[in-house]
Amino acid sequence: MLEHTKRDNITLAELAYANELAISGRDKATIDAFLDKILGAMQATVKTGLAAPTSTLPGPIKLKTKAGDVFKNAMKEPLPARRGIGVLSAAALAGSEENARGHLVITAPTGGSAGVMPAVIYSLGPDGAKKSQQKLREALLAGAIVGYLCKHNATLSAAEGGCQAEIGVASGMGGAAIAAAHDDPPQISANAAGAALEHHLGMTCDPVAGFVQIPCIERCAFGAVKAWTGYLIARNEVSANRRVDIDSVITALAQTAKDMNPKYKETSEAGLAQSLVLC
Ligand code: SF4
Incomplete structure (x- = not known):
């Protein structure tokens, strides 16, 4: 894909648009309308989750929600960096808590990760970096390319x-989206995505009591923050010097998936699902 963008001097979003136009046969206005629907749903789930009063989530864990509290307190932080990370984390908690309530589920790419991309889009939109609607569409398309590559070359x-x-x-996906929204070249999107994914390699799935709550809800916040960290590292290094390319990371994801003990594959037989005692 990077070779395509280089050869035709186009962005990742332009590549994705060309693919959508060719495959679906729809016009750009129709594609944009669908992207806007997804972007609207992502922003709505964050806002609903942030505004929801503290409550207890369904299920045996009796986990309290916290997106609203984290948001309110983050907004009072005097230091911009603390406020930014706090608000981004709250947005991801909000999206994931909405999933756990059985409300809107944003599968980008999955229900367990429902808070990550909504938080990234929220952080780029009117309540964050104030990127235009067109830039948000381009961000979503760049993120979708990363999801596609992982789906077809790993899992x-x-x-x-x-x-x-x-x-x-x-x-x-979030790392690529942030770079695209900032008009960075495709290589920065690739490096940001690769960096963010690289530092999740080996992460196991061990949902407590089989519910997508612990560790999933907080994990969405960490995923959103790492998307920004991946972007900021990629943006501020000499991109040609990056030693680990995204293809290698996706290959490692596929290989690690094959080697991972089945106990850590959503079975709730190990890890936190075993060590955390529910009273
Ligand atoms: S721990 Fe498992 S269920 Fe929870 S977000 Fe991760 S992969 Fe999804």
Whole structure:
């Protein structure tokens, strides 16, 4: 894909648009309308989750929600960096808590990672970096390319690859999306995505009591923050010097998925699902 963008001097989003136009036969206005629907749903789930009063989530864990509290307190932080990370984390908690309530589920790429991309889009939109709607569309398309590559060359399924395939891929999608929204070249998107995914490799899936709550809800916040970290490292290094390319990371994801002990593949037989005692 990078070779295509180089050869035709186009962005990742332009490549994705060309693919959508050719495959679906729809016009750009129709594709944009669908992208806007997804972007709207992502922003809505964050806003609903942030506004929801603290409550207890369904299921035996009796986990309290916290997106609203984290958001309110983050907004009072005097230091911009603390406020930014706090608000981004709250947005991811909000999206994931909405999933856990059985409300809107944003599968980008999966239900377990429902908070990551919505938080990234929220952080790029009117309440964050204030990127235009067109830039948000381009961000979503760049993120979709990363999800596509992971789906077709590795896996998006925790039952096959553990949490690296869910939160890891979502974080990689987020890294590419942030770079695209900032008009960075495709190589920065690739490097940001690769960095974010790289640092989730090996992550297991061990949902407590089989519910997508612990560790999933907080893990979405970490995935969103790592998307930004991946972007900021990629943006601020000499991109040609990056030693680990995204193809190698996706290959490692596929290989690690094959080697991972089945106990860590969404079975709730090990890890936190075993060590955390529910009273
Ligand atoms: S721990 Fe398992 S269920 Fe939870 S987000 Fe990760 S992959 Fe999904």
